[in-house]
Amino acid sequence: MCLADVERAAAAVLPADVRDFVSGGSGAETTLDANRAALDRVFVVPRVLRDVSRCTAETTLLGRPARLPLAVAPVAYQRLVHPEGELAAARAAHAAGVPFTAGCLSSVPVERLTATGAAVWFQLYWLRASGHAFDLVRRAEDAGVEAIVLTVDVPWMGRRLRDMRNRFALPDHVRAAHLATGPSAAHRAPDGPASALAAHTGAAFSAALTWSSVAALRERTRLPLVLKGVLAAEDAVRAAECGVDAVVVSNHGGRQLDGAVPSVDALPGIVAALGGRCEVLLDSGIRSGTDILRALALGARGVLVGRPPVWGLAMGGEAGARRVLELLADELRDALGLAGCADVSAAAELRTVHHPLPLR
Numbered sequence: 001m002c003l004a005d006v007e008r009a010a011a012a013v014l015p016a017d018v019r020d021f022v023s024g025g026s027g028a029e030t031t032l033d034a035n036r037a038a039l040d041r042v043f044v045v046p047r048v049l050r051d052v053s054r055c056t057a058e059t060t061l062l063g064r065p066a067r068l069p070l071a072v073a074p075v076a077y078q079r080l081v082h083p084e085g086e087l088a089a090a091r092a093a094h095a096a097g098v099p100f101t102a103g104c105l106s107s108v109p110v111e112r113l114t115a116t117g118a119a120v121w122f123q124l125y126w127l128r129a130s131g132h133a134f135d136l137v138r139r140a141e142d143a144g145v146e147a148i149v150l151t152v153d154v155p156w157m158g159r160r161l162r163d164m165r166n167r168f169a170l171p172d173h174v175r176a177a178h179l180a181t182g183p184s185a186a187h188r189a190p191d192g193p194a195s196a197l198a199a200h201t202g203a204a205f206s207a208a209l210t211w212s213s214v215a216a217l218r219e220r221t222r223l224p225l226v227l228k229g230v231l232a233a234e235d236a237v238r239a240a241e242c243g244v245d246a247v248v249v250s251n252h253g254g255r256q257l258d259g260a261v262p263s264v265d266a267l268p269g270i271v272a273a274l275g276g277r278c279e280v281l282l283d284s285g286i287r288s289g290t291d292i293l294r295a296l297a298l299g300a301r302g303v304l305v306g307r308p309p310v311w312g313l314a315m316g317g318e319a320g321a322r323r324v325l326e327l328l329a330d331e332l333r334d335a336l337g338l339a340g341c342a343d344v345s346a347a348a349e350l351r352t353v354h355h356p357l358p359l360r
Contacts, residue, residue, distance in 0.1 A: 002331075003287050003308045006324055010081070010311035017166040018080050021197075022310055026158030027258025031251050035285030038262035042294045045351040047340030055337040057329065059344045061302050062147050062224040062245060062279065064119060067097030068329055069292060069302030069344050072309050073283055074123035074149065076105035079174045081314035087112055089313050092321035094118035096329065101149055101304070104136065105201075109177040114144040121147040123228070124217075125154060125201075126209035127179075136178055137221055148221055149248070150214065153229030155207035157198040158256040169196035179204060211238060218243045228283065228304075229256075231266045233273035240277040246301070247274075250283035253306055264298065271299030289331025293339060296347035 011019055025032030059069045072093045079085030086100075086108040093100035099119040102110045114120045122140035127133050137148055162168075169189040176186070186200035218225055227239045228248035236247045249267050251260040263284040271280050282295040283304035295303050305328065312324035341347045 001327075003311070003324065003327060006308065006311045006315055006320070006327075010314040014081060014314050017163075017168050020162035020166055021160075021168055022075075022081065022307060022314075024160055024162035025254035025258065026160050026256060029254060030258050031260050031262065032254025032258075034262045035251070035254055035264070036287070038264045039285050039287075039291050039294060041355045042264060042298070043353045043355060044290075044293060044297050044339055045353060046338060047350070050340040050342065050346075052337040052340060052342050054342060055333055056343050057332050057336060059302065061099060061281075062226070064099075064146060065097075066099065066119075066302070068325075068332060069296060069300075070325075070328065071099040071121065071281070071302065071304050072101055072325075073304035073306035074101040074103035074106075074151070075306050075310050076103050077107045077170065077174050077176070078103075078310060078313060079107035080170070081310055082317050084108075084317060085313075087116065088318035089309055089321045090116045090118045090120065091318050092309065092312070092325060095322055096325035098325065099146065102140075102145070104151075104178055105176045107174050107177055110140050110145065111143045120145045121149050121226070123149040123151055125151055125204075126206045126213060127204055128206045129204075133217075134220055137217070139178075141221065141223065145223065147224040147226055147245075148217070149226040149228050150217060151228045151252075152209060152214075153231075153250070153252050153256050154201075154205060155209065156205060157195070157201045158252070158258065160195060160198070160255060163195035163197065164193045167192075167194065167196070211242065214239070214242050214244070226281075230270065231261055231263070233266075233269045236270045236280075237273050237277075240274055244278055246279035246281055248281045248283050248304055249300070250304070253284045264294070267295070267298050267300060289328055289333070289335045292328065292332050293335040293341075293347055293350075294352070296344055297350040297352050299348065 090100045090113045101121040104125045122145040170186045224245040226246040230247040279301040282300040312320035
């Protein structure tokens with residue numbers, strides 16, 4: 001009936017270490033928890049006596065039509081939770097009429113994901129290997145992706161204590177399809193409390209990603225370019241000046257800097273600073289259609305949703321992931337109509353009130 005039900009169903013079937021990998025955050029998980037608390041403090045002021053008999057959630061994202069103001073966010077190694085992994089999730093996104101973001105650390109290659117017919121965006125991490133990031137962009141372009149999403153908040157992986165305590169490592173059958181093939185450091189359990197994935201990404205990712213890198217990437221691709229992981233209004237403005245098509249206001253779902261501002265709290269300042277120069281999407285903590293309505297009312301063009309489709313995938317493969325997106329679609333249309341909005345553009349005109357204290 002709701003995404004909390006899906007999360008419980010997924011938790012019942014996933015091994016404990018995989019469940020922690022998907023659901024956990026960094027440090028004391030302060031930001032992970034704060035994302036939800038901050039969203040719950042946003043109240044929408046509904047309008048009445050408006051014709052909502054033909055309520056629709058259709059919109060455009062990056063200039064292309066979408067049935068919902070939503071894209072499936074990149075989540076690494078989805079074959080951890082289901083044998084088909086990202087392939088089933090991409091088919092679910094295609095059925096829902098929303099973009100699917102293929103992760104740089106996807107366990108299924110991008111060519112197989114675009115072959116599903118889904119509108120695929122490709123998420124890129126900046127890699128140490130010279131030219132490898134540009135090679136991946138060309139590969140994604142050749143595969144037919146519709147956008148490049150550069151994640152900018154991971155110079156290295158945050159301290160995810162659950163993974164460290166679990167000495168988390170990939171099983172042999174799960175690979176990063178876009179990086180070197182064969183067993184890697186990600187498959188070797190560390191000797192003490194540590195994460196094999198953190199060691200692997202620390203060796204693979206470059207901490208030298210800068211604005212000059214963004215400019216170089218902008219010159220190399222004609223596809224829409226999105227920066228994911230922006231929380232400061234100054235950075236959003238700089239992104240627009242670099243020719244970026246959209247920014248994703250995101251704290252990586254509470255998985256990077258613990259203590260970072262909740263994404264929804266950063267959203268209004270970024271929207272105001274940009275003044276429409278590029279699209280703004282919200283990521284981190286979205287768990288209902290009401291959350292999507294909140295994001296729209298605060299000025300976002302749409303949202304990215306990461307963990308919930310993975311829970312659905314664990315619960316029931318493609319059908320489970322489809323159920324998650326169907327729930328969000330039903331909840332959003334319900335929220336739009338009850339708020340007096342016949343479409344998503346009307347939601348952008350709603351006023352919001354912020355409750356100053358946690359409600360639970």
